[in-house]
Structures are given as structure tokens and as C-alpha cells.
Amino acid sequence: MDSQAISLVRSSFKAIAAVPDGPQTLSGSFYALLFARYPETRDFFPAAMDVQRDRLISAVQYVIDRLEQSGQILTYLAQLGRDHRKYGVQDAHYVAVGNSLIAAVEQFPSTEPWTDELEQAWRDVLSVIAATMMDAANAESGPPAWGATVIEHLPVRKDISVVRLRLDEPMSYNPGQYVSVQVPSRPRMWRYLSPANPPNDEGIIEFHIRRVSGGWVSPAIVTQTQVGERWVVGSPLGDLGVRFENGRDALMIGSGTGIAPLRAQILDMARRPQNLRVHLFFAGRYPCDLYDLGTLWALAEQNPWLTVVPVTEEDEDPWWYTGPSSAALPGMHRRLTGKVGQVVADFGTWSERDIQLVGSEAMINTTKFRLQAAGTPPENIRHDPSY
Template structure:
């Protein structure tokens, strides 16, 4: 894409985003047009569309911000295309989506903003997106979805469970990646989750799930998952993982169940000899949120290359925490650090010599990244998954 195309697409999208309720109105209009002009497309989507609309606008923003960065954008689109195979998506569906999005944008922008040049620019940009996604999807020979049977579920906190599945066939994911998951009680409501363990020969995979208040899927996962349930899993996604260059040490920063992709990596590294140092910060609002700290601390005792530091924003547990829940501090472990995890990590140095990965809620990732950059950390050293 030339610079004029990128500029026109970006300017139009930012104009939409700047209007009150602009992104929400755009996505509502888009899906209304899509389901009216292509009624067969409705079967691909869940009954409740709130999460889907939010995902669309975030994905659009991610793509628009990276139109000039082919090295980042094209691999992302390729992964997205492979992931969409789980819906049974065909090339014609991408045409339907592109036509509906352009129609929604044109209706929103009006004749004054939506010039012939703008129309051409959006057609070019969406053509690149569709080409990258369909090309990767059509070239993929892996299964479109994997099946998994729940073999163990353990509720370790009131709102958090560890769930283990046995896959029906090997899934070659990289420790640090994530994938979409669908449970039987919530058809077509796919949720992205990171395995907390590396791929294993016995085909087991472990997920750490926190129930989000008001959520459609996660509370059901935490409270109602039964052994024997059959889950579906989409293609592995994401670029987190142990870097190929062993000369650079690692800094891993995770909060809550965001530790899962980082945990999978250190477990994988513990299986082979590594010369790199790894410092892992594990954070939470309360000490009880450090539900897996004991295992990580034990792992650090067995592997001198691994350092684990615990950080909590509060020194006391909430009223609902009971003694039977996981205890945060293992015997022999030092005092917990207190504070917002990004502030704490940034206060300990600029970490300029580290490969840095951040995992957790989008707000935590953004805050931690900005604090590290303000402290002198090069932005190119920092990695995290797309914030949606």
C-alpha cells in the first residue's frame, strides 16, 4: 500500500473513532448490513453480540495502526485467517465482510468525507487483509479445530479454576501462544485463552480461568465445568514465546491468570539446559491472587537461572478469602513486594538488556509498558499479544 492509501484509511477510521459512540455505532451498522445483505452469515455469530462488536473495532484499530508495518501485520493476519477456519469460513465470506464494512463506513462518514479516493483506499486495504487471511487459511493443512475432553477441574479461588483437558490429537503450539476455546454450554461464543503448560506427549493441556463478573463464558467455565465435557479449540495464535537468541536474558511480567503463557515458557525451559537468566514478576490485587506462586517458587529453587518475585497491590486478602484457598507465600520465600506491578518493575532498573514479555489485562499491559519505556526500556525489547 502506498502512503496516500494508508493516510486516507487511517484518517477516516480516526474520524469515526473520535465521534461519541462512533466505534459502537459503526459496528452495529456493519453487522446490521452484513446480516441483511448476507443472511447466511448470521449462523457464524453468537446470539449475544456485545463481545463480538468490541473485538471487531479493536481488530480494526490494530490493523489500521500497522498498515505500514508489514513484518508485524501480515503474520498477524495470517494467524487470524487460520483461526477463522474454525467457523467454516470460505473466501466468499471475506467479500461479504469487506462489502458490508465499506457500506457501513460510507454511511457513517457521509458524502463529504467519503470521496472516490477514500473508497479506493479502503478497497485496497481490505483487499490486502482478505488476501493475507485467505491465503494463510487455504494453505493450512492442520485441523480447523481440535477437540478436548475435560479430565480435571479444580476451583482454587472463588472466581478462579484450573482446568485440564486431553486433546483428541496433537496440537503443535508454542509455549506462550493462545487459542480460542468454545465450551458446550456456550455455542459460538469463542474465548481466547493461553495454555499454562507446554505441549506434551500425553496430549494434556491446562487452562487457568478467572470468572469475569457479568461475563457470558468465563463464570460458566469456573463454576460449572464437569469432567467429561467436550471442548473445541481453535488454531494457536500469538507471537509470545522463548526467543531464538539465547544471548539475551528474559524479563517476564504477568498478573493473575496472565501468568499462563509465561508459566508455559518457564516450564518448557526447565526441560532443557538454558544459559539465559529469567526474572519473572508475578502480580495480583491481593496475596491470594498469586494462586500458583508456590509452584513457580519451587521451580526457581530447582533452576538457578529462574528468579521469581511476587508483587501485590494490597497487603491483605479480601473478605471472602478463606484459609482453605491456595496460600500465596511458600515456606522460605521472601516478603512480598507491594505496589502496582509496572511501577515496581520499572523502579528496579531499565531492563534494557532483556527480552521483555508482559501478559495480563489490557490496562495492566499498557500501564506496565509505558512505565518501562519512561524508565528507559527500548520499546523494541517489549512484547505482548494484541490488546483485545
């Protein structure tokens, strides 16, 4: 992409982000224009648009921040294009989205003047984005989405469930990637989840879901999922995964159910005869948040290349937790207390490691800041968009 166009688009978007509630205003304007000018697109979206508006801004921000990283961003856009096949999106819809987004940016009350040069920059960038997504979608021969049947629903805590499904046909994905899912009680409300296990010939896929207060989908999954229920699963997305080709050892940091994609990678690595070293920090607010610590510790006992370090912000479980004791298992690294970003940074720069972060947006941003302040090169740190 042209560097001048990238600079203009990035400056324009930063001006929008600097306005209070600017991104939300832009998103609302975009969807209003899209549905008014192209009413047929409304059927692609859920009735409640709150989450969808936030996802739009997250995706736009993620792409704009990485426009110079052509290899990474083109891979991400190709994945996104393949995933969008589940909606029945056609080439004309990409044109509709691009035109509506440009109109929304042009109408935004910003200090940035709207010029012919700025409009052309947006059109150039959006043209590359749309072309990449369309080409990947049109070249794909696999299913637009996978049907799946729930074979097990295991409540781990009142607010955390493990759900296992059998896909109608196996899916090829890289351990560490994530997928979109649609459950029968929430049609057209797609939720992104990371498989907690590597792909297999049986098509068994496992998800760890935490109920988000006020969420539309996660409470329904945690409280209502029944064995035999039919789900729909979208194409795999994401850039996480161990990079064996560079020979660098890995540092993995996961918070809460964010441990799932890291767990999938470790399970996959355990099948290899030789491995890189992996240092895994499993974090939570309370000890009871480390719900899968037993599994990870068992893997560490069997695989000397793996080190598991539990980290919690509090030393004791909350008064309302009445589950099994979360005391450290014999031989395990002692649990450390503090914010995981600061705890990890206190060990040093980790400059020789390939680093993956998975968790909430706040956790990822704070941990990145702490690591970079300690001297970690930013290019060593990877994470997927926060949806």
C-alpha cells in the same frame, strides 16, 4: 502496504475513535450491514453480539496500529485465517466482510470526508488482510479445530479454575500462544484462553480461567465444567514466546490468570540444558490473586536462570477470602506492593531485555506507559491483542 494508504486508513480510524462511542457505533453498523446484505453469515456468530462487537474493534485497532510492521502483522493475519476455518468461512465471506466494513466506515458520521482516495485506501488495506487470511487458511492441511475431553477441573478459588483437557490429537503450538475454545453450555461463544503448559505428545492442555463478572462464558466454565465434557479448541494464535535467536534475556510481567502463557514458556525452558535469564513479575491486586506462586517458586528453586518477584497492590487479602495463607514461601523474593507497572519501572529501563506483558488491557497500557516513561524502547515490549 502503500504508506499513503496506511496513513489514510489510520487517520480515518482515529477520527472514528475520537467520537464518543464511535468504535461501538461502527461495529454495530458493520454487523447490521453484514447480516442484512449477506444473511448466511449470521450463523457464524452467537445470539448475543456484545463481546463479538468488542472483539471486532480490538482486532481492527490491533492491525491498523501495526500496518508498517509487515512481518508481524502478516503472521498474525495468517494465524487468524487458519483459526477462522473453525467457522466454515469461505473466500466469499471475506469479500462480504470487507464490503460491509467499508460501507460502515463510509456511513459513519465523522469529520473525515469520504473521498474516492480514502475508499481505495481502505480497499487496498482490506484486500491485503483478506488475501493473507485466505491464503493461510487454504494452505492449511491440519484440522480446522480440535475436539477435547475435560479430564480434570480444579477450583483454585471461588472465581478461578484450572481445567485440563486431553485433545483428540496433539496440537502443535508455541508456548505463549493462545487459542479459542467453545464449551457445550455456550455454543458459538468462543473464548480466548492461553495454555498454561507447553505442547506434549499426550495432547494434554491446561487452562487457567478467572470468572469475569457479567461474562457469558467464563462463569459457565468456572462453575459448571464437568469431567468428561467435550470442548472444541481452535488453532493457535499470538506472537508471545522467548526469542532465543536474539540472545537477549527476558522480562515477563503477568497479572492474575495472565500468568498462564508465561508459565507455559518457563515450563518449556526448564527442559532445555541452557537458558537465557528470565525475570518474572507475578502481579495481582491481593496476595490471594497469586494463586500459582508456589509452582513458579518451585521452578525458580530448580532453575537458577529464573527470578520470580511477587507484586500486589494490597498488603492483605480481602475479608471475603477464606482460602490458605498466601504468605511468602521460605527463600522467595519478598513480595512488593504497588501497581506492577510502576514497581517494574522503578528497577530501571530494562533496555537490554525482551519484554512480554500479559493481563488486562488497563494493566498492559499502564505498564507500557510506565516502562516507556522510564526509558524502555517501545520496540522491546510485546503483547497480544486484548480480547
